[in-house]
Amino acid sequence: MWLLALFLVPFLIVVKISLSDGAVSIPPYTPKFDLQAGIAGIKEFIAALDFENYVYLTEDNLYWKSYLSSLKIAFISTCLSLLIGFPIAYAMACSSESWRPTLLMLVILPFWTSFLIRVYSWVGILSNNGLLNQTLLNIGVINEPLVIMNTDIAVYIGIVYTYVPFMILPIYATLEKMDSSLLEAAKDLGCSNFKAFWLVTAPLSRPGVIAGCFLVFIPAVGEFVIPSLLGGSSTSMIGKVLYDEFFSNRDWPLASAVAVILLIILIVPIVLFQKQQQKLQQAAQ
Amino acid sequence: MNQRFSWFNATSLALGFAFLYIPILSLVIYSFNSSKLVTVWAGFSTKWYGALLNNEAFLDAAFMTLKIAFVSSTLATILGTMAAFVLVKGIAFPGRTLFSAMIYAPIVMPEVITGLSLLLLFIAIGADRGMTTIILAHATFSMCFVSVVVSSRLVSMDNSLEEAALDLGCTPLDAFRSVILPLIAPAVISGWLLAFTLSLDDLVIASFVSGPSSTTLPMKIFSQVRLGVSPEINALSTIMIAIVTVGVVVASLVSKRSVINQRKQEQLAAKSTIE
Numbered sequence: 001m002w003l004l005a006l007f008l009v010p011f012l013i014v015v016k017i018s019l020s021d022g023a024v025s026i027p028p029y030t031p032k033f034d035l036q037a038g039i040a041g042i043k044e045f046i047a048a049l050d051f052e053n054y055v056y057l058t059e060d061n062l063y064w065k066s067y068l069s070s071l072k073i074a075f076i077s078t079c080l081s082l083l084i085g086f087p088i089a090y091a092m093a094c095s096s097e098s099w100r101p102t103l104l105m106l107v108i109l110p111f112w113t114s115f116l117i118r119v120y121s122w123v124g125i126l127s128n129n130g131l132l133n134q135t136l137l138n139i140g141v142i143n144e145p146l147v148i149m150n151t152d153i154a155v156y157i158g159i160v161y162t163y164v165p166f167m168i169l170p171i172y173a174t175l176e177k178m179d180s181s182l183l184e185a186a187k188d189l190g191c192s193n194f195k196a197f198w199l200v201t202a203p204l205s206r207p208g209v210i211a212g213c214f215l216v217f218i219p220a221v222g223e224f225v226i227p228s229l230l231g232g233s234s235t236s237m238i239g240k241v242l243y244d245e246f247f248s249n250r251d252w253p254l255a256s257a258v259a260v261i262l263l264i265i266l267i268v269p270i271v272l273f274q275k276q277q278q279k280l281q282q283a284a285q
Numbered sequence: 286m287n288q289r290f291s292w293f294n295a296t297s298l299a300l301g302f303a304f305l306y307i308p309i310l311s312l313v314i315y316s317f318n319s320s321k322l323v324t325v326w327a328g329f330s331t332k333w334y335g336a337l338l339n340n341e342a343f344l345d346a347a348f349m350t351l352k353i354a355f356v357s358s359t360l361a362t363i364l365g366t367m368a369a370f371v372l373v374k375g376i377a378f379p380g381r382t383l384f385s386a387m388i389y390a391p392i393v394m395p396e397v398i399t400g401l402s403l404l405l406l407f408i409a410i411g412a413d414r415g416m417t418t419i420i421l422a423h424a425t426f427s428m429c430f431v432s433v434v435v436s437s438r439l440v441s442m443d444n445s446l447e448e449a450a451l452d453l454g455c456t457p458l459d460a461f462r463s464v465i466l467p468l469i470a471p472a473v474i475s476g477w478l479l480a481f482t483l484s485l486d487d488l489v490i491a492s493f494v495s496g497p498s499s500t501t502l503p504m505k506i507f508s509q510v511r512l513g514v515s516p517e518i519n520a521l522s523t524i525m526i527a528i529v530t531v532g533v534v535v536a537s538l539v540s541k542r543s544v545i546n547q548r549k550q551e552q553l554a555a556k557s558t559i560e
Contacts, residue, residue, distance in 0.1 A: 084301065084304070087293075087294075087297035087301070088297055088298060088301035088302075090294065090297070091293075091294035091295070091297045091298040091301075092298070094291070094294050095294070095298070101537070101541070103298070105533065105534075105537055106302060106305075107305070108533070109529075109530065109533055110305050110306070110309065112482055112529045112532075112533055113309070113525065113526050113529045113530075114485070114486050114503070114522070114525055114529075115486050115488075116486070116488055116503050116506055116507060116510070117309075117312070117506075117522040117525065117526070118308065118309065120312075120506070120510050120518065120522065121308035121309055121311060121312040121522070122308055123510065123513075124311060124312065124315060124519075125307075125308055125311060131311055161304070161305075161308070164304075164305070165305075168301075218395075219395060221395065222394075222395020222396065222397055222398065223395070224395075224396065224397050224489055225488060225489065225507070228511070229510060229511070239395055239396075239397045242397050242401070243397060243489075246401065246493075247492075255401060256401065256405065259397065259398045259401050259402070262395065262397075262398060263394075263398055266394075266395070270394075274389055277389075
């Protein structure tokens with residue numbers, strides 16, 4: 001096996017790196033196309049020859065705003081997912097042993113169904129004559145339909161809905177391993193329920209919470225499907241801007257520049273996340 | 286952790302699962318609505334399912350999607366398992382850290398970036414865009430998920446088993462086939478399933494790297510959904526949800542049964558050694 005691996009490795013790495021390189025960075029080199037003015041990515045980064053597209057990006061307000069609003073939307077959605085996900089994970093960890101596999105499966109099941117379908121299902125609920133408004137009108141809570149569809153609120157709901165399992169699972173994993181005798185000890189020593197939770201459960205679940213937050217935040221920043229289905233014209237998220245720039249405006253160089261900057265923004269949280277995962281793995285070993 | 290089950294916990298579970306499942310349920314219910322208006326209930330009907338079966342564009346796209354998913358997930362499983370071996374066995378080679386970072390990066394990378402950069406790569410090497418490019422793209426990003434799943438299994442595997450096989454005269458290949466493969470098989474299978482569903486599900490990467498003649502089902506759904514709610518899509522979604530649900534439930538029952546069987550055998554073995 002060792003020999004096999006050693007012989008195969010160099011060969012495979014060439015294949016794999018050529019594949020994953022594409023995923024990690026933008027191909028720096030495409031001489032045949034008139035794109036090279038801006039296939040900017042790395043080539044010009046190093047050569048520092050032509051920052052035209054980047055200059056354009058910084059001059060145009062639209063891009064700044066959409067980077068900022070993506071970060072804002074992702075941040076708020078992460079907080080909301082934490083607020084919703086933590087109680088669920090906590091309740092799952094507290095439930096009896098025989099129930100846990102079923103509950104776990106119920107959390108994972110939506111994750112296996114198509115993401116697009118799950119986002120789409122909210123369109124029917126949130127739209128002006130959708131399920132939610134109909135119900136509320138019939139009960140008499142409101143007199144005229146709430147406008148939720150095509151606003152930022154709909155985007156928050158969509159992101160929280162699709163990413164909340166990513167929050168629940170790591171938190172549940174840490175809570176499940178927790179030793180409940182610690183809580184009993186805290187209570188014996190005179191802690192109130194709330195204080196025991198705050199002093200014992202919360203710090204012990206921190207690795208799970210951090211992992212969950214990263215898993216929600218990072219993909220949410222670059223989210224494209226949710227804002228384009230649920231958000232309105234006023235919701236500008238960078239994933240959507242990139243997609244439009246690419247497919248509607250056909251400005252490929254600019255789209256690449258947008259992507260490179262997005263990558264730079266995200267590299268910090270991604271690296272932090274990997275560091276933290278490695279630490280956890282070492283701790284586990 | 287095992288505490289008394291309180292009312293607070295019960296409510297948060299109930300609300301949480303309501304939040305997760307009400308949208309899906311509403312989708313399923315309204316797929317049986319005979320009215321064209323999705324929000325008005327006009328009686329039970331299955332006509333949208335009939336309409337769906339006659340819609341050739343959808344059927345073509347569905348078939349194409351399944352083909353892509355099958356090939357790309359198989360490719361991803363092979364590559365991903367190899368990558369997992371390289372990572373776990375700790376073989377030293379230049380660029381190892383970079384390699385492991387590359388395995389993890391696409392998992393959290395926004396799909397728009399992955400899609401765009403793959404497309405630029407395909408253009409740079411002059412590849413024709415179409416089914417092949419989608420397969421390659423899907424294999425690339427789902428390979429990472431497979432390798433994570435498989436490597437977590439490899440880490441927990443007992444190394445001495447492989448060594449024993451080698452000591453007893455197995456060639457490395459034999460040892461791999463008769464010892465390691467059966468041990469990691471569950472992880473490889475679940476990795477394959479994961480890669481399959483990821484590929485079925487993917488919209489963004491596929492729409493970047495696809496050519497004019499290749500439209501996958503998610504792309505089809507997306508272009509329809511952009512125009513608003515349509516009962517045909519509800520019907521299609523219901524079918525997909527049903528397939529996934531049945532698949533997941535069956536898989537979990539099977540794995541549960543194998544765990545129980547294993548326990549029984551262990552108990553029997555323990556008994557016989559005592560006697």
